[in-house]
Amino acid sequence: MLSHIISDMWSWGCELISNLNNSFERSTFTISLVVLATLWYSWLLFIKSRKPQRELPLPPGPSGLPFVGNLPFIDPDVHRCFADWARTYGPIMKIRLGQKLCVVLSSTALAKEALRDYDTIFADRDTPTTMMTLTYGGNDLVWSSYGQTWRMLRKVCVGEMLSKTSLDTMYATRRREVRRTIREVHGMIGKPINMGDQMFLTMSNLITSMLWGVTLKDEDRNSVGAEFRRLVSDILKLSTSRNLADIFPLGGLDVQGLNGRTKVLMPRLDEFFDSIVERREMKMEGGGEERGGDLLQWFLRKEAGDSEDKQGMTMMHIKSLFMDMVVAGTDTSSVTVEWAMAELMNNPQVLKRAQEELAHVVGMNGTVEEHHLPKLHYLNATIKEVMRVHPVAPLLLPRRSRETCTLNGYTIPKGAQILVNTWAIHRDPENWDNPTEFEPERFLKGNMKWDYNGNDFRYLPFGSGRRICAGIALVERMMPHVLGSLLHSFNWRLAEGTELDLTEKFMIILKKAKPTVLVAEPRLSNPELYA
Ligand code: HEM
Numbered sequence: 001m002l003s004h005i006i007s008d009m010w011s012w013g014c015e016l017i018s019n020l021n022n023s024f025e026r027s028t029f030t031i032s033l034v035v036l037a038t039l040w041y042s043w044l045l046f047i048k049s050r051k052p053q054r055e056l057p058l059p060p061g062p063s064g065l066p067f068v069g070n071l072p073f074i075d076p077d078v079h080r081c082f083a084d085w086a087r088t089y090g091p092i093m094k095i096r097l098g099q100k101l102c103v104v105l106s107s108t109a110l111a112k113e114a115l116r117d118y119d120t121i122f123a124d125r126d127t128p129t130t131m132m133t134l135t136y137g138g139n140d141l142v143w144s145s146y147g148q149t150w151r152m153l154r155k156v157c158v159g160e161m162l163s164k165t166s167l168d169t170m171y172a173t174r175r176r177e178v179r180r181t182i183r184e185v186h187g188m189i190g191k192p193i194n195m196g197d198q199m200f201l202t203m204s205n206l207i208t209s210m211l212w213g214v215t216l217k218d219e220d221r222n223s224v225g226a227e228f229r230r231l232v233s234d235i236l237k238l239s240t241s242r243n244l245a246d247i248f249p250l251g252g253l254d255v256q257g258l259n260g261r262t263k264v265l266m267p268r269l270d271e272f273f274d275s276i277v278e279r280r281e282m283k284m285e286g287g288g289e290e291r292g293g294d295l296l297q298w299f300l301r302k303e304a305g306d307s308e309d310k311q312g313m314t315m316m317h318i319k320s321l322f323m324d325m326v327v328a329g330t331d332t333s334s335v336t337v338e339w340a341m342a343e344l345m346n347n348p349q350v351l352k353r354a355q356e357e358l359a360h361v362v363g364m365n366g367t368v369e370e371h372h373l374p375k376l377h378y379l380n381a382t383i384k385e386v387m388r389v390h391p392v393a394p395l396l397l398p399r400r401s402r403e404t405c406t407l408n409g410y411t412i413p414k415g416a417q418i419l420v421n422t423w424a425i426h427r428d429p430e431n432w433d434n435p436t437e438f439e440p441e442r443f444l445k446g447n448m449k450w451d452y453n454g455n456d457f458r459y460l461p462f463g464s465g466r467r468i469c470a471g472i473a474l475v476e477r478m479m480p481h482v483l484g485s486l487l488h489s490f491n492w493r494l495a496e497g498t499e500l501d502l503t504e505k506f507m508i509i510l511k512k513a514k515p516t517v518l519v520a521e522p523r524l525s526n527p528e529l530y531a
Contacts (some may be wrong), residue, residue, distance in 0.1 A: 059092045284300065
């Protein structure tokens with residue numbers, strides 16, 4: 001049958017060619033045929049490269065149980081458990097979390113392939129149900145799918161809110177909060193200080209003061225701050241719990257009650273934002289615009305502006321962006337400073353060298369200012385090392401495959417959750433000498449730039465690609481300013497009766513299992529530097 005068709009087509013082709021009048025027409029026809037055949041073949045190759053071959057298997061992985069998959073066998077320290085399994089099953093591994101298929105990548109090469117070459121395919125988030133509720137249906141920057149809303153929010157957040165100009169304008173606000181922390185710590189000289197709690201307070205004040213600090217009068221600031229911190233703690237607890245309703249989506253069954261609790265929390269959060277916005281609008285109506293005001297003032301002016309200036313931003317987007325900045329920024333930054341203080345207690349030679357650098361660059365009669373930061377090379381290297389050893393998001397934030405594709409010879413089905421184990425990559429002996437040692441000097445050797453932009457796939461504390469952390473520019477200023485001020489203003493020791501413990505606790509973000517409790521003593525002789 002097929003041979004008949006081919007021979008019919010062949011004789012039809014020959015007849016067609018012989019009917020062509022001259023050699024020009026013949027060669028034009030032949031060339032067109034060759035071009036068409038090449039295009040057809042290329043198209044087939046393209047389709048083949050995009051469509052995974054049926055026979056390509058899923059990545060290897062540990063065997064699990066029916067229905068629950070690997071869930072019962074996952075250690076609470078998920079990042080360590082996945083790193084152990086990767087030693088057996090390889091750097092691309094499938095894990096079944098109940099009904100969900102999850103692909104864990106644990107090597108530099110695979111992180112590069114996924115976050116650079118397949119960046120668009122893996123640019124969606126795998127959004128937990130609780131976060132869908134808290135972000136007005138995934139209408140925020142952290143949890144929205146890759147699309148128009150995400151693009152608009154990303155542009156506003158990175159290009160405008162956290163642009164160099166905007167961050168420069170808000171320096172006075174940040175400085176005021178850092179000085180406030182130094183004053184508070186000075187008020188606790190000789191007494192035990194829970195560094196995690198203190199840093200949570202500092203970072204949350206620092207971020208919220210940039211968002212709406214000028215809106216509130218001083219007397220309101222503390223009470224509103226306390227109310228907001230309670231809300232944020234509740235949100236963080238919800239967002240860092242493993243929700244069985246996400247893993248077993250059985251007709252909306254909410255066994256742990258997390259989705260129910262979120263639905264109660266959401267109106268409280270919404271009311272909170274409404275009250276802040278109302279205060280600011282009243283102030284603006286009364287002519288109370290402030291010079292160098294906060295981001296809320298800037299947003300409301302934008303919202304009232306013409307449609308081009310608004311860029312499609314609505315009040316819902318403003319609220320969700322503010323929530324992102326607080327939720328994504330507070331815990332991550334405060335936990336990192338807590339880890340830094342714990343590592344410095346464990347490595348007194350590093351603490352000494354960082355303090356010597358501060359004395360040299362800032363002087364013993366000065367306070368750390370943002371213009372000092374580029375000269376504090378050792379302090380910056382110390383922060384980089386803290387984020388290497390204790391990456392606050394050890395598995396980044398879960399991504400989701402937008403389409404079925406092939407990665408390293410394995411099929412990755414559409415909708416699979418993608419996790420990149422940066423904790424394992426940061427401790428891979430292929431990438432780092434003495435990977436478990438705390439050595440800031442490694443970031444000062446050679447000509448490597450070691451920035452936070454995710455271009456070197458051995459070092460990814462902020463992720464990489466389109467969905468890389470949107471707060472890097474702020475972190476680069478805030479983190480060394482806060483840590484540098486703590487180290488320059490005080491000498492630190494462990495509180496009596498406490499032991500230094502560097503055990504980790506995985507709660508989506510990598511916390512310290514036991515609090516770091518320290519005692520501060522003044523380091524500067526001029527009392528005005530603590531006022
Ligand atoms: C030490 C501090 C911080 C660390 C280590 C950190 C780390 C991360 C990581 C690993 C991601 C996921 C990246 C990916 O999927 O590839 C992320 C996303 C994000 N972070 Fe941060 N972050 C920090 C602080 C902040 C701050 C201060 C803000 C804002 C004020 C912020 C805002 C965001 C946002 C909005 C996203 C989502 C970006 C998107 O999906 O497009 N982060 N961060």
